Amino acid sequence: xxxxxxxxxxLVKRTGEKVFLECVQDMDHENMFxxxxxxxxxxxxxxxxxxxxxxxxxxxxxxxxxxxxxxxxFSLILESASTNQTSMxxxxxxxxxxxxxxxxxxFGSGTQLSVL
Amino acid sequence: AQSVTQLGSHVSVSEGALVLLxxxxxxxxxxxxxxxxxxxxxGLQLLLKYTTGATLVKGINGFEAEFKKSExxxxxxxxxAHMSDAAEYFCAVSLWGYSSxxxxxxxxxxxxxxxx
Numbered sequence: 001x002x003x004x005x006x007x008x009x010x011l012v013k014r015t016g017e018k019v020f021l022e023c024v025q026d027m028d029h030e031n032m033f034x035x036x037x038x039x040x041x042x043x044x045x046x047x048x049x050x051x052x053x054x055x056x057x058x059x060x061x062x063x064x065x066x067x068x069x070x071x072x073x074f075s076l077i078l079e080s081a082s083t084n085q086t087s088m089x090x091x092x093x094x095x096x097x098x099x100x101x102x103x104x105x106x107f108g109s110g111t112q113l114s115v116l
Numbered sequence: 117a118q119s120v121t122q123l124g125s126h127v128s129v130s131e132g133a134l135v136l137l138x139x140x141x142x143x144x145x146x147x148x149x150x151x152x153x154x155x156x157x158x159g160l161q162l163l164l165k166y167t168t169g170a171t172l173v174k175g176i177n178g179f180e181a182e183f184k185k186s187e188x189x190x191x192x193x194x195x196x197a198h199m200s201d202a203a204e205y206f207c208a209v210s211l212w213g214y215s216s217x218x219x220x221x222x223x224x225x226x227x228x229x230x231x232x
Binding site for chain 2 (some may be wrong): 090092106
């Protein structure tokens, strides 16, 4: 079975802490994504990566950074967590087709982060 | 700016009635288009997708969607609603980013309720 694994299902952190969310995929996908899901706002793209060490900002990158040192692993970093970063964080991966556009996303099970 | 708009955050229909969930996108070139569904307390799963070719695409559970380039729309329909269709539905597009890599962005979602 293909898999996208997120390291934690639930996480509770304090304001100001540095937070690492890890994501690993076993499908050799080029492209990986971090989204946050909030009621009424859908999924909003934070960052995505299209190759090792290559990244691009999504729609809401402020307060976040990412790291992709190996193809299978994509990490999301909250440099100094704030209460407005309390959310469900979803990692996903996909293969780009020959034309370059992304195909179906494979999602991890999500990390519910609470910042107190 | 590139975007995805889902009209109606909540749609309620009677069991057996037509389901119509609306999605419009803005893009200078035709994107790939997707509908995902999220059942309560579950992850997202792909309902259907349009990449190239036939503009009417069929998905799982009797859903279908039609890509209309002139209207920049990709509305989701099902002829007869079932109680099990109650879920949140997300429209998504695969678009080119600034770095010539492609990204996937989502609409804000439509919650579908089914009345007995």
